[in-house]
Amino acid sequence: MSDLECGMITGAAASTVLYNIRLRHPTLELPIIDYDLALLFQPMLILGISIGVTLNVLFSDWMITILLIIIFGSTSSKAFFKGVETWKKETKSKQEAASVQLDNSDNKIEAAEENDPPGGTTSQYQIKIRVQKRKGSRSYAVSIKENVYWKELGILVAVWLIILALQIGKNYSTTCSVEYWLLNTMQIPVAVGVTSYVAVSLYKGRRKIASKEEARNNWPLHRLFFYCVTALMAGRGGGMLGLGGGFILGPLFLEMGIPPQVSSATAAFAMMFSASISAVEFYLLKRFPIPYALYFFAVATISAVVGQHVAGKLIRVLGRASLIIFTLAFIIFASAILLGGVGIGRSMKQIERNEYMGFENICS
Template sequence: MKKEAAKRFEANGTGREEAEYKLLPGGPTNGTQNEPTVSAEPEITILENVYWKELGLLIFVWVAFLAIQITKNYTATCSTAYWVLNLLQIPVSVGVSLYEAINLYKGRRIIASKGDSGGNLQVHQLILYCSCGVLAGIVGGLLGLGGGFILGPLFLELGVPPQVSSATATFAMTFSSSMSVVEYYLLKRFPVPYAAYFVLVATIAAFIGQHVVRKLIIILGRASLIIFILAFTIFVSAISLGGVGISNMIEKIERKEYMGFDDICSYGA
């Protein structure tokens, strides 16, 4: 008790002035107390909110992968140049990942969405995060799924907030798909009106979905709604993929077709 009194005396300066009383969040007011004032945070413009160094790294990776993929289309399949170009993707991705991992390990960068635990990560944590990213890419490529269906649950399991998890998974899908769009456009492999129609529909649907989900979160007061939506989407996609896959497998078994891996060198661009 004496220690507490001493602390209060030091906090109040001379001890004559009473310390300012602050209401507890959500505490009872009995209609006599005024609502606590919330200090307005200074507004930050979009340009000030951009991490230009990190954005530059992403643009470098995007341009490097795009250049490699386009150049690879002009080489013979399974030729020496073909495999060299494929292997060039490893130093680009591994180099950038190591750079970010070292910054996180030394505390020069922090994961803002994880608060105080987002800095000075341990080696085993960094290895786990990188391994999850690689595994998500492999599973997504084998199953033909978008990265969001794999990365979303992984981010949630790693303790990333639902809003950040959803936004990051969406950005990852946009990052990879935009390279394919530019590549196929330069190679003249898809009709522009057809692609523009899907871009328009997808954009409208995304804005409507974002607006509806934001309103629901405000009404319900629970950001966990994003987790339920993500879980429902994954459940529906798993049922759909499983049903279609089983149906195709039964048809191939009935026709006694080969269901193994094809020779990659027999593929012609």
């Protein structure tokens, strides 16, 4: 099933990116997709995907199922508690804003009664408040040309194309030959080189993760190293479980202090590259039929478009970006139950048939 999931996630991520590509940051004059953040994580994420796909061939179903339940369970719990924390902050902010607005409204009404005819200034003030509130409560859209960081996008696409070419070349070489392993290892300098360039730029202050409202000018080395390793592990888990790695990146971005809307959009952006690479690798391994993959791709794409539209309306109406976090936590938790159940059922059938359930030979 993990191979078909790649097609679903690719479709969902691609439609989400198309939906978000014209939107702006909810509070800053920036795109809602943080391209510098994606540039730090995406190369190592794709490298991890390649490692994970190899491990998917090596590991048996029951091993993958146990890892899936552990990773999804811990990730969903972490996302849920982050959602609760964000909900409390939003409630506090709403109460403070309501108190300030009430005080300002009372002062304005008093001034209007003293200086202006009844109904004039007060109604104008209320209209102004509604306009300001509407502008500050949602991400507005601009042209794609203005909103995309083309240099960063070009680097991301170049990394994707190079690693894709190496994967295709590997498919036409003899399995486990010198050429096969050489093409595999050539992915490492590509991913590590780009990530190191971005990490050094962040460390020296030449770049910054601007989507954080308190963007730091210099990032400590140990933190950058941790993020790079996490991206590699997320990719490995994504490739091994047939996912895109975004299920780990989303909660990690939230822990970094990135706003929920930006975390979701940037994770989907990185996941579009990683899931598509994963899908291509599974296709090259002849592990899923094209008609089924296209069907799941189409269903996931339509579902993602509808979900984005509904979620966007709810966030605008309720003013609760934490809904994104709770939705993420629920999806991950539900995936752990459903996919874990399927994996356990499959393993039970293998036990009944006395099938081999150890490590597979990747060179066969």
